[in-house]
Amino acid sequence: MTTLSLTRNQSLVYDALSRSHAPLSAYVILDKLRDAGFRAPLQVYRALEKLIEFGLVHRLESLNAFVACAHTQTDCCTHHHGSVAFAICNACGQVTEFHDHQVDHSLGHWAKSQKFKAEKTTIEIRGLCEACAA
Numbered sequence: 001m002t003t004l005s006l007t008r009n010q011s012l013v014y015d016a017l018s019r020s021h022a023p024l025s026a027y028v029i030l031d032k033l034r035d036a037g038f039r040a041p042l043q044v045y046r047a048l049e050k051l052i053e054f055g056l057v058h059r060l061e062s063l064n065a066f067v068a069c070a071h072t073q074t075d076c077c078t079h080h081h082g083s084v085a086f087a088i089c090n091a092c093g094q095v096t097e098f099h100d101h102q103v104d105h106s107l108g109h110w111a112k113s114q115k116f117k118a119e120k121t122t123i124e125i126r127g128l129c130e131a132c133a134a
Contacts, residue, residue, distance in 0.1 A: 004054055004056075006054075007050075009038070009046070009047045010047045010051055012036050012038075012047070013029055013033070013044060013048060013051060013057075014047075014056055014057065014068065016032050017051075017057060017067060017068040020068075023060050023063050023067045024066055025066075026044045026045055026048060026066070027041065027044075029044045029048075029066070055069060056068065057069060058084055058086070058097070060086060060095065060124060061124065062088070067095055067097070070097040071097070071099075082099075083099065083103060083104050083122070083123060084097065084121070084122050085097070085098050085099060085103070085122075085123040085124075086098075086124050086125065087127070087129070088124055088125065088127075089127070089132055090128060091129070091132035092132050094129050103123070
């Protein structure tokens with residue numbers, strides 16, 4: 001296993017996302033890191049781009065926000081999951097990351113039958129978490 005060497009900016013952005021209990025937009029990250037010398041959105045976006053490439057961060061398309069990968073402790077950055085799925089609570093904003101191998105298999109079978117070469121699959125389920133639904 002290789003250890004990733006993050007730049008200072010990548011480490012700061014990753015730490016901000018890891019400490020957050022909710023998804024963060026690039027501009028919220030910028031605001032949080034101004035005291036650390038961040039001045040422009042491009043600094044955040046460049047760090048996010050690399051962190052996504054490393055598998056440490058995910059982009060939530062429907063929210064235009066980012067979250068730290070929940071599976072970095074299990075080698076997420078070196079073992080890429082087939083698909084990434086998120087359950088997003090519309091009431092409290094809680095995001096739960098999960099993986100379902102049956103869904104991976106079904107999507108892979110469909111792509112193969114259609115001769116479609118999938119590059120990335122992200123599933124976002126919007127609704128209410130258990131606490132908010134109660």
